[in-house]
Amino acid sequence: xxxxxxxxxxxxxxxxxxxxxxxxxxxxxxxxxxxxxxxxxxxxxxxxxxxxxxxxxxxxxxxxxxxxxxxxxxxxxxxxxxxxxxxxxxxxxxxxxxxxxxxxxxxxxxxxxxxxxxxxxxxxxxxxxxxxxxxxxxxxx
Amino acid sequence: xxxxxxxxxxxxxxxxxxxxxxxxxxxxxxxxxxxxxxxxxxxxxxxxxxxxxxxxxxxxxxxxxxxxxxxxxxxxxxxxxxxxxxxxxxxxxxxxxxxxxxxxxxxxxxxxxxxxxxxxxxxxxxxxxxxxxxxxxxxxxxxxxxxxxxxxxxxxxxxxxxxxxxxxxxxxxxxxxxxxxxxxxxxxx
Numbered sequence: 001x002x003x004x005x006x007x008x009x010x011x012x013x014x015x016x017x018x019x020x021x022x023x024x025x026x027x028x029x030x031x032x033x034x035x036x037x038x039x040x041x042x043x044x045x046x047x048x049x050x051x052x053x054x055x056x057x058x059x060x061x062x063x064x065x066x067x068x069x070x071x072x073x074x075x076x077x078x079x080x081x082x083x084x085x086x087x088x089x090x091x092x093x094x095x096x097x098x099x100x101x102x103x104x105x106x107x108x109x110x111x112x113x114x115x116x117x118x119x120x121x122x123x124x125x126x127x128x129x130x131x132x133x134x135x136x137x138x139x140x141x
Numbered sequence: 142x143x144x145x146x147x148x149x150x151x152x153x154x155x156x157x158x159x160x161x162x163x164x165x166x167x168x169x170x171x172x173x174x175x176x177x178x179x180x181x182x183x184x185x186x187x188x189x190x191x192x193x194x195x196x197x198x199x200x201x202x203x204x205x206x207x208x209x210x211x212x213x214x215x216x217x218x219x220x221x222x223x224x225x226x227x228x229x230x231x232x233x234x235x236x237x238x239x240x241x242x243x244x245x246x247x248x249x250x251x252x253x254x255x256x257x258x259x260x261x262x263x264x265x266x267x268x269x270x271x272x273x274x275x276x277x278x279x280x281x282x283x284x285x286x287x288x289x290x291x292x293x294x295x296x297x298x299x300x301x302x303x304x305x306x307x308x309x310x311x312x313x314x315x316x317x318x319x320x321x322x323x324x325x326x327x328x329x330x
Contacts, residue, residue, distance in 0.1 A: 032252075
């Protein structure tokens with residue numbers, strides 16, 4: 001061991017602080033999916049409040065709300081798919097035998113929210129994603 | 142004074158100094174890439190336990206907190222209490238583009254987000270390596286009470302020894318209205 005290495009060892013702190021990276025390091029978090037579901041619901045509310053636009057400004061707003069809803073719903077599907085496919089392992093499926101069905105339901109609800117403007121569908125999506133997140137955190141308990 | 146007594150006093154004084162310093166400061170080793178190029182894996186840092194109060198902790202400071210799993214992480218303060226933030230390919234604070242010479246890469250689309258207004262004790266923290274960091278873009282704003290230390294000095298490796306402070310914050314022109322990030326509530330008109 002050379003002198004530099006010895007000095008480094010003497011000075012080395014006992015605490016390691018992570019300047020941490022994400023998915024490549026195996027870190028998963030359902031927060032993004034939950035935020036996406038919340039955004040879908042919010043866009044549905046705004047679309048509902050807008051009604052039937054009668055002018056260019058209203059149509060512009062409607063177009064923006066729909067575009068955000070599309071992005072948010074697709075993001076929900078993407079994030080849930082990653083956690084379901086990459087994080088959950090067989091022991092987790094034993095904990096939650098209906099996991100696959102729950103994920104399939106989220107995919108269907110997200111698609112429904114893209115296809116329509118039903119606020120109830122958005123609320124159902126948000127509840128389903130929250131339940132998925134709850135399952136995720138219980139696997140870490 | 143006898144040599145032994147003098148030596149004892151010096152030793153006691155040194156011990157008292159070390160204890161006082163340890164009450165004020167602590168050391169960490171950096172692991173991971175999310176604060177590149179500012180902090181590199183294997184570097185040793187000195188942090189102050191004295192975190193400025195909410196409202197006085199400045200933008201640009203690098204802070205330590207614990208993530209959801211209890212692991213200490215290092216991130217940079219980008220958004221301050223009361224500010225509105227938009228994170229896309231760049232960061233906009235109150236609709237003005239933030240100059241970030243310390244950052245590399247662009248936030249991935251999945252991490253684009255907006256915060257309409259940070260709470261009075263909330264901060265938005267982002268890693269300098271924008272494409273390889275889990276931070277407030279993922280777990281949201283961080284309350285002041287969660288911040289456990291502020292990076293002050295790097296003492297290893299020798300070629301990078303020196304103070305680490307918060308760079309001067311530069312906000313550019315107000316942006317024209319454009320695409321809103323995911324989660325940002327659009328204006329009515």
